[in-house]
Amino acid sequence: MAKAVKQIWLGIDVGTSGLKALAVDASGKTAARALVEYDMTAPRPGWAEQDPGLWWSALKKAIGALKKKARLDASLAGIGLTGQMHSSVFLDQGFKVIRPAMLWCDQRPAQECEQLIEKIGFEQLVSLTLNRALTGFTLPKLLWLKGHEPENYSRLRHLLVCKDYIRFRLTGELATEVSDASGTLMFDVKNRKWSGELIEKLGIDPGILPRCFESPEITGRLTKDAANELGLQPGAPVMGGGGDQAAGAVGNGIVEEGSVLISIGTSGVVFAAHNQPLLDPQARLHSFCHASPGLWHSMGVMLSAGGSLRWLRETLREVKPGIDYSEMTRLAEKSPPGSHGLQFLPYLTGERTPHFDPYARGVFFGVSLKNGLGDLTRAVLEGVSFGLKDSVEIMKQCGVKTGKFYVSGGGAQSDFWSQMLADVLDARIFRLKVDEGPSFGAALLAMVGSKRFPDVGSAARKTLKLRDSFEPKAKAARHYLELYQSWKMLYPALSARFKEMAGN
Numbered sequence: 001m002a003k004a005v006k007q008i009w010l011g012i013d014v015g016t017s018g019l020k021a022l023a024v025d026a027s028g029k030t031a032a033r034a035l036v037e038y039d040m041t042a043p044r045p046g047w048a049e050q051d052p053g054l055w056w057s058a059l060k061k062a063i064g065a066l067k068k069k070a071r072l073d074a075s076l077a078g079i080g081l082t083g084q085m086h087s088s089v090f091l092d093q094g095f096k097v098i099r100p101a102m103l104w105c106d107q108r109p110a111q112e113c114e115q116l117i118e119k120i121g122f123e124q125l126v127s128l129t130l131n132r133a134l135t136g137f138t139l140p141k142l143l144w145l146k147g148h149e150p151e152n153y154s155r156l157r158h159l160l161v162c163k164d165y166i167r168f169r170l171t172g173e174l175a176t177e178v179s180d181a182s183g184t185l186m187f188d189v190k191n192r193k194w195s196g197e198l199i200e201k202l203g204i205d206p207g208i209l210p211r212c213f214e215s216p217e218i219t220g221r222l223t224k225d226a227a228n229e230l231g232l233q234p235g236a237p238v239m240g241g242g243g244d245q246a247a248g249a250v251g252n253g254i255v256e257e258g259s260v261l262i263s264i265g266t267s268g269v270v271f272a273a274h275n276q277p278l279l280d281p282q283a284r285l286h287s288f289c290h291a292s293p294g295l296w297h298s299m300g301v302m303l304s305a306g307g308s309l310r311w312l313r314e315t316l317r318e319v320k321p322g323i324d325y326s327e328m329t330r331l332a333e334k335s336p337p338g339s340h341g342l343q344f345l346p347y348l349t350g351e352r353t354p355h356f357d358p359y360a361r362g363v364f365f366g367v368s369l370k371n372g373l374g375d376l377t378r379a380v381l382e383g384v385s386f387g388l389k390d391s392v393e394i395m396k397q398c399g400v401k402t403g404k405f406y407v408s409g410g411g412a413q414s415d416f417w418s419q420m421l422a423d424v425l426d427a428r429i430f431r432l433k434v435d436e437g438p439s440f441g442a443a444l445l446a447m448v449g450s451k452r453f454p455d456v457g458s459a460a461r462k463t464l465k466l467r468d469s470f471e472p473k474a475k476a477a478r479h480y481l482e483l484y485q486s487w488k489m490l491y492p493a494l495s496a497r498f499k500e501m502a503g504n
Contacts, residue, residue: 028463171220264411268305300391
């Protein structure tokens with residue numbers, strides 16, 4: 001009797017700084033992983049671009065690396081996709097890329113956001129999409145293209161976001177799914193479909209938008225040409241997948257109301273799942289469809305969370321080559337809560353929640369002769385933690401259930417930072433045995449789509465395991481509450497000056 005072929009599912013995460021590919025077996029155990037890094041370009045201050053061809057080239061390298069560790073031929077049972085949200089890929093009639101993709105952290109469409117509000121009205125926009133106009137979203141980038149590069153706009157026939165360009169290369173299908181579509185600002189989040197009313201009001205050709213699926217649904221199959229290029233067998237189903245935050249939430253088990261995920265990567269995200277769409281008239285949080293059908297999520301976003309710590313590390317390396325996060329953390333542990341009076345605003349590339357200010361910038365406040373490198377590092381960690389607390393506080397004000405907190409991402413690998421979050425939030429923080437949140441979540445969605453699991457909730461419950469947890473320390477929690485109230489006063493005192501400086 002022939003031996004059964006061991007099935008493998010792929011989760012592909014097209015990130016801002018690199019592409020991750022994860023192969024998992026039928027139990028959800030990681031069989032192989034690969035990471036291929038690439039750069040983004042900043043042609044002007046506030047701009048952020050990438051050539052979509054970099055993502056495809058990185059995928060080919062990643063698949064090649066995976067094949068050395070796991071069988072991916074006849075055993076490939078499905079592919080799930082995830083990646084940076086909002087990043088805009090513009091294709092012409094022949095499906096060729098018109099210009100470099102404008103990324104989620106690109107701040108150039110600030111005027112387009114203001115013009116959009118003037119044309120549609122804030123209340124009407126929130127009513128139609130549940131969200132406000134932000135520079136990171138896809139629609140303002142499309143309007144920027146129309147106003148600043150009319151020749152390129154005239155060539156536009158298809159608009160995709162990051163992971164959906166890879167889907168097109170894999171399957172030949174132009175498709176997206178509800179979680180990423182929610183972040184375009186052209187989506188009726190309440191009803192999980194494109195907002196025909198908004199699209200019509202703006203005079204946008206609805207034909208440029210791809211078909212939209214639920215995240216575990218099959219959107220196409222691996223074509224013969226793509227399979228040959230990747231060295232795989234054709235025919236594997238490619239599921240909808242999810243935006244990086246929604247897929248990361250699936251990968252961390254945030255698939256029921258009351259669960260909250262704090263993710264610390266380049267950006268920082270507070271993600272809460274709920275059973276109904278959240279309509280906040282002030283649109284202080286992102287309100288999106290979840291990658292788990294029948295669920296929605298609210299999300300607060302910081303643009304420079306782990307990115308702030310990375311900036312400090314790279315700056316220090318100019319005078320102290322070789323310094324790493326471990327050394328910085330050891331120094332920060334010697335600094336007391338409050339960093340000897342030093343505070344940090346982590347708005348290095350503007351900010352979303354709660355200020356929605358593309359002009360905001362980073363600030364060290366209260367520097368004295370007493371402060372050293374440990375204080376600088378600790379102040380950055382505390383500033384980011386306070387910024388994450390901003391989102392949690394807004395969720396509570398909106399009636400979002402926040403019963404159980406989980407932490408993930410690169411920042412979560414630090415016991416010191418995880419404990420600090422528990423103290424700042426005055427809540428128990430759980431860590432799971434998950435190293436690859438978004439890519440693992442994409443793989444789970446692929447497993448659901450191929451019927452390995454009946455639904456997203458059961459896939460998460462059967463594959464996730466708790467690593468450890470951090471209890472808040474009462475004294476530190478009280479101290480951080482006082483420090484947070486003081487820290488919150490900095491931005492209002494400086495916001496007008498930020499905008500003045502932007503014109504210089």
